[in-house]
Every structure is written in structure tokens, then in C-alpha cells.
Amino acid sequence: MAKKLFTWPALFSSTDEQAMWRVRTDDDADAFARLVARWQGPIQNLCTRMTGDTHRGEDLAQETFARLYAKRKNYEPTARFSTFLWRMALNICYDELRKIKRRGEFFLHEHDDSDDAPAFDPGGDEPAPDDRLAASERAEAVREALVELAEPYRVVVVLRHYEGLKFREIADVLGIPEGTVKSRMFEALAQLNKRLNPLLTDEPRTAPRPREKLLI
């Protein structure tokens, strides 16, 4: 069957760049609402992973969209909207991390209320309480290991591993060569492996569930 060149929804839907251009030139509230709907998830996840804090991630995502609207005139149509937005969100994360350092805050542990606990997706069926506890501990260990990584390494892991950007795209967002991105990713994974080593070796402690993959 011949490959479809376009689909009807794609024909009538606007690209992010077109929507942002309308926001810039006409202060189009609908176009802005569409951009927020499309990008709220990825941006909130980025901010949460960068700061290691779900609530802070939500606040920073909101701040990102507020700044996006305030700085809409700075958007150049030659630039990809995603690159523009990732950069803006990262700058807000860096500002927040600087404030955290200045105040001498520690954010190695998530808040105690259950809503904030890192979620573990059991893969459909309800896990046993022991499994749930073990999964929660593993998620917390990963979160801590990631937060302990230096920012230049953490940002590469978050953008590549969790947000699914290509190395080339990360290089564009960070304004560094693609080779540097890959070396940082290599170094970041090596450091994470060292930090997560107890977790990796502890993994076979409990019998694997049928739908759960073994780490090694």
C-alpha cells in the first residue's frame, strides 16, 4: 500500500512553530493553550527530574510557560520551538538549583506524603506490598543517584534517557558539540552504575515477577 503523504488531522493541525508565531504576533490565547497542552507533560517531567522534586517540578513547569508568554517576542521563527522551550525550562531549572545551593537546602529525600513518592508502574496488575515497597525503594535510589550527578551530566541523562531527545537535538539545546554530549552521557552512565551498584546487585533478592524484567 502506498504510504500516505499526509493525514487529514495533520493537514489541519498547526505545527508548534506556527502556533508560537501566532502567539508572538497576535497574542493568540488559543494557540498558546494548545502549546501548553502539548508540552506541559514533557516540561514538567524535565523539571521534576532535574530537581528531583515533583512539586517543585510542577511549579517550575508553570513558571516556564509564564516566561514563555512573557518572552514570546524573543521567539525567532527560524529556531525550532522545542529547542527554544527546552532551553527556557532548563534555564529556570538552573536558576532554581542555584537558589537551592545558596540556601543550603538538601533535596535528597522526597517529601513523606504518599502523593510525592516516586511512582512505580507494576505493569498492569496490583503488586504485593513487599514488591511495591521494593519498587519504591529502587525508584528512590535512582532518584537520589540522579540528583547527586553533576548538572552537566544530569541534564544529558534526563534529555536523552527520559525525554527521548536525539544526541544531535541535545547538542542544539545545550549549544555544545554532539561528541561532547555523547562523552557526557558515557561518563554519566558510568557514574550512575557505580552509585546504583548495590541496587543492581540487590535486584535478584526477590523472585522476579513474570512481567518484570531483570536488571542484569
Added chain:
Amino acid sequence: MKNHPTPDQLMSFLYGEDDEQQHRDLDAHLRDCAECATRVKSFRAGMAALDKWKLPPIHRAQARRPLLQWAAAAAVLLAAGIGIGRLTANDAEARVALQKEIDTKLAVAQTNISVSAGTEVQRLLVEFVRDLDEKRTADAEAILTALQRVDARRAAEFARLRRDLDTVAVFADAGLSQAQEQLSQLVNNTQSAERQPGDNK
């Protein structure tokens, strides 16, 4: 592939960003090189561990419009409650009346929901407009300050230029007078010199 893969090649391989040929070559190398195979296995384990930290899904509509959802839920519960109460009467007239009542309640609930949604959109728009106005005012003030600064600088330059021109004019005037005097003196001297030989005769 004879040499061990570089970190760049390994990362492209692990995240599936290399081309088919490179992937096949590295795969072949891993079959022959236990050291690299162990390293790749370890990286894959680390990558799988990263997947253990999952974030809860984001329910934007729930987070943004709780009032709207509560209103809808209340309307449905109200309609259901009335329905259950009236159905027990088992009367044709009562059913018609019930249907009408449900329709009215639903229409009211729908209107309320629309109004809430409209209010929220309006509130957001008002916020945007206020932000926009603040930004415009700030911009206008900045532009005004800049213009005033430019104006002041221009006035200062003009005054300096004028002073310079005045000085030049004064000097020029003095020079001209001096030259005129010198010329008249020269003319006098010349005339007296011409007269002297005649006098001698």
C-alpha cells in the same frame, strides 16, 4: 571492528542512533570481545535501572479545573438521585415529569459548567492582558528614558558644537581684522615708498 568502540560509538549503539552497518560491526565486536560485552551489559543494566524511577501521569484537566469536574459530578449525582426516587413511583405521568425535571437540571448544570469555563478563560485572559499591559508600560518607560537620554546627549553635543563655532568665529573675526590692518599698513608703506623717490628728485 578490530578496535574497541569509542564512548561516542557505544552511546550511539546503546541508544540506537548508529546506522545499520555500524550496529552490525559493533555487535560482531561484542561477540568476540568479552571486555566490551561486559561493559555494554553493565551500561544496559544501568539504563534499565533508570527506568525504575517513573513519574505519575499528568492530569492537566484535573489539576486545572477541579471546580468544573465537581460541578459535573454533582449534576450527575443529582440527576441520578432524582431518577431513583421518582422511578419507585412507577407512574407514567411521574416519568414524564421526571424526564422534564432531569432535562431541566441537566440544562442548568450544563449552563453552570459553561459559565465556569467561560469565567476561567476570562480570568486567564485578564491575567494575560494585565501582564501584557505591565510589560508594555515598562517598555514605554524604558523607551522614554532612553529617548530622553539621547535627547540630553544631543543637546549637550549641540551646545558644545555651538561653543566651538563661536570660538572659531571670534578667532576668524580677529584674524580678519588683523589681516585687514596688515593690508592697510602694507598699502600705506607701499605708497610712502613710492612717494619717497619723487621727493628725492
